[in-house]
Amino acid sequence: MTQHTEVAVIGGGQAGLAAGYHLRRQGLDFVILDADAAPGGAWQHLWDSLHLFSPAEHSSLPGRLMPAQPGQTYPGARHVVDYLTDYEKRYDLPVRHGTRVEAVRRDGSRLVVEADTGIWRAKAVISATGSWSRPFLPAAPGRPVFTGRQLHTVNYRRPADFAGQRVVVVGGGNSGAQIAADLALDEHVEVTWVTQHPPRFLPDDIDGRALFDVATARRRALDTGSSDTGGVASLGDIVAVPPVRAARDAGLLTAKPMFARLTADGARWDGGSHTTVDAVVWCTGFRPALSHLAPLNLRGPRGHMLTDGTRARGEPRLHLLGYGDWTGPASATLIGVGRPARDAAREIAHLLRS
Template sequence: MTQHTEVAVIGGGQAGLAAGYHLRRQGLDFVVLDADPAPGGSWQHMWESLHLFSPAEHSSLPGRLMPAQAGETYPDAGHVVDYLADYEKRYDLPIQHGTHVNAVRRDGESLLVEADTGTWRARAVISATGTWSRPFLPAVPGRSAFAGRQLHTVNYRSPADFTGQRVVVVGSGNSGAQIAADLALDGRAEVTWATQRPPRFLADDIDGRALFDVATARRRALEAGRSDTGGVASLGDIVAVPPVRAARDAGLLPIKPMFSQLTADGVRWADDSHTAVDAVIWCTGFRPALAHLAPLNLRGPRGHIPTDGTRALDEPRLHLLGYGDWTGPASATLIGVGRPARDAADEITHLLRS
């Protein structure tokens, strides 16, 4: 049976919840279809030691401040999950968990959203599926020959899983730094951090509050026609959260330039030396999870769908939310997704009511 709604939101993480908040304020009929069986988005799948970059009050969705976590300046992932679950309940958002969307198709004046639980006919769609479900692994020579354990950021949980092992962590971003620090401070594994380029640490006093201010300043400059300030990327790649600072300052983060290949039992470095390794953790990023939009044939350069703000240029009934700066500055963050979510809801309201 096909059900009808004005707006279908695909994804019930932070971006989907922010979209739901603003759609509710606009008085639109909508449904949120979320593949996860429980609230919390990707935060419920994070590793055990993960903490936010910002204090709770600077990590909030629209309409509801995140409460502080007792004993923590920077809340942990579990606290974020609790906050998102409470947010969903507080605003009585119509979320259907455990619903995986397979495809979105055009059908006259509607978009058909085909899910494993049935089909929805919508006049507009907001795709807010994020990137967590699409981890990226680089094509490194010998990767298929390595007999040890390989996993991505999405699979990492705890240092206890690597007791007595030799581990190489790959990636010069925040995930690589935090996981390498997590393992190093725990001390049960022998850790090497391999990066394509030297890690660029932001100043120790910079956290998510400052990063959001920088991203906002960049957006305002671009909107005013001024030159691009470079945003957060101009400052560095890694927020020096307390565990990363502690491991770095204690000399526990040995950094080596990226290895040239994997062998059956380890890694071979650029100088042809070899290190025996039990596990490789790929902290090499993600790609937007957009397979459900393939029937619309909207992909542009680098797999991105060209947008004006959040609106797809070639399909004005579709908005993309929370995938990174190309769908709104800082839109992949808790505090940053509110503005583009509001803009998307405003544009959809105008489209449906005009």
């Protein structure tokens, strides 16, 4: 079955919902196609102990403040899912859950969105699929021969799943530090945290509020031709959320250098030392989930899709939202996605009415 709409939004997580809010304010007809069976985006798949970097009032989508979570300064992932579910209902956003988009193609004046439930013909498309569905695993020496359990951040849930085991956590970013801390604070798990470079903790008084301001200031500097401030990366890599701080201050979160290779039963470091390992958790990041856009042939150098703001170069009817700073300052965050979503909706409205 083929259906028609002015705008098709691909992805019903925080970026897709923010897009829907602003498209409605522009008076446009739109649909949001989301692969997940339930609301909440990637937040419904995150590990049990995960909390936001910022208080609720600084973690909101446009139009509605996130309510505080009782007893928590930094809300947990389940609270975010409840907030996104309520947001979707409150604004009566037309989200088609359980609809996986497979391809977007050109067909004259329309973009054809091919999904597993049918076809949508749209005048414009906003891709807001994020990166959670595309975890990155490095080609580490010995990874194929390791006989223990290997999993990525996307598969981690709780320390109880590793009771009595020796676990290596790989990765020097926020996910690596938080999962290593989660395991280290459990007396039933023996954890080794390894990083490619020495971990850089941000000052304890910096949370998501400050990070958003720093990212925004950097984008403004770049847009006006001023010197690059370095943004968030100039401050550090790891936000010292309470569990990370607790593990660090207890001496449980000291990183070792990256191992040289995995063996059948563990990890070996330069110099010959060897540790027996039951499981490896790869906290090695993600790549943007953009395979559905491949038929448009918009990849630039090194496979990167070039944009002006959120608008794709080479296809003015396509906007990319929520993939990181290259589609708007802090656009992969709850508080940061509102502004680029507003700009994308305005540009699309202007394009369709001109």
